[in-house]
Amino acid sequence: MKTSTSRFEVPVLLGTQTLFNIGFYAVVPFLAVVLANDFLLAGAGVGLILGIRTFAQQGLFLAGGSLADRFGARRMILIGCAVRAAGFFTLAASLSLGDPKLWLFILGTLLTGFGGALFSPGLSILVGAAQTARDRGQPTGAKRATLFAWLSVTGEIGAVAGPLVGAALWDWGFAAVAGFGAIFFIAIGLFLAAALRRYAPEGTSPDYAGTRAKRQAQPGSLRRCLADRKFVAFCALHASDLLAYNQLYLAIPLELERTGLPTQWLGLVFAWISVLTLGLQLPIAWLAARIGAAATLRCGYVSSALGFGVLAFLPATAFGENTAAVRILCAVTLLALGHMSVHPAALSLVPGFAGHRGTGSYFGLLSSCGGLAVLLGNLLVGWLLSQAGQGHIPGFLPWLVLIIPLVVASWLGASLVRRSGLQTQGA
Structure with missing residues (x-):
């Protein structure tokens, strides 16, 4: 074609x-x-x-x-x-x-x-x-x-x-x-x-082309994907992004409740994320295309970690009296900017990892690792948030559990991409 x-x-x-x-x-x-x-x-x-x-x-x-x-x-x-x-x-x-x-x-x-x-x-x-x-x-x-x-x-x-x-x-x-x-x-x-x-x-893989003969040229794609140690490691590291972004549905609503903000603020939070995505996704991608995939991943993971750092280490009155909402919106903004940076970048790297092999298993593994991280991570984060709310553990500990995987991903994930020679043109 x-x-x-x-x-x-x-x-x-x-x-x-x-x-x-x-x-x-x-x-x-x-x-x-x-x-x-x-x-x-x-x-x-x-x-x-x-x-x-x-x-x-x-x-x-x-x-x-x-x-x-x-x-x-x-x-x-x-x-x-x-x-x-x-x-x-x-x-x-x-x-x-x-x-x-x-x-x-x-x-x-x-x-x-x-x-x-x-x-x-x-x-x-x-x-x-x-x-x-x-x-x-x-x-x-x-x-x-x-x-x-x-x-x-x-x-x-x-x-x-x-x-x-x-x-x-x-x-x-x-x-x-x-x-x-x-x-x-x-x-x-x-x-x-x-x-x-x-x-x-042009250049599409046999999984799209549609003929039985071409499709049969891709046997064992799942097995080869799981045997690709570099990609499995990348999936494990990048799972921290989906776990972090999923806190918009778990930790952020609980934090709104803890600080005494009305439930209606949750709708405003999601409206703000939509505004950020529609207004900044393409400029961020334009910038990411110039600095390369490894730098984009590092900056994005760090941005999300900083968002949780705001919630962990800045008190509700850090920006003045009656500004708890400003603190949460600041954290959400950093989290959204991080996700907008690393999510397209990670997806754009998948064909490079897959090479001439079927990319479906690769895209699937990237998402499934994120889903598993959310399932297991939310259990831990939810329990820690409930314990912190009762004063049994330090209030920063649940956020620290989310920060550490992001910091590790920013260090190891970016290095893995650079060593693999997968510095794509965009992100």
């Missing part, structure tokens, strides 16, 4: 991320409300079910990536859309078939997670292939933001628009919201079935 073909492909891939997030965020933010109000579950039960949903997605990324290497990225994207649509239909059915059925609701949440585990690695494969084709076609020394940085921006647009769509449909009930999500993912699948049928970026 020629470069002109990949130019057609890129808007489709970036637009797909927006559509995925619109459909996802139109439904998923309301799951906790339904579990509490319709199924009358306590907070622990709500957290357990939502945690299982998250792990069903993040934890199975490795399986989804391996399947994409074996059967093709396009095929797994379409299957993933169908599975997520089935999950949303199941959620709707749990409330519309007589009395609310919790087992059906749980099944629906698992299907939504599994659907994401199928199509997200496939999308990353195609974006990585398009990035490789774009890098090959641009002049030597040209520096610009990677497609993964653009993917973060287009995804954030969907994350902002999705809850607004769900809220607009809420008057018809959650079954209508979930039904919309199911129909929306069916429409996405039909669109992608046509849009991705003939087009593949």
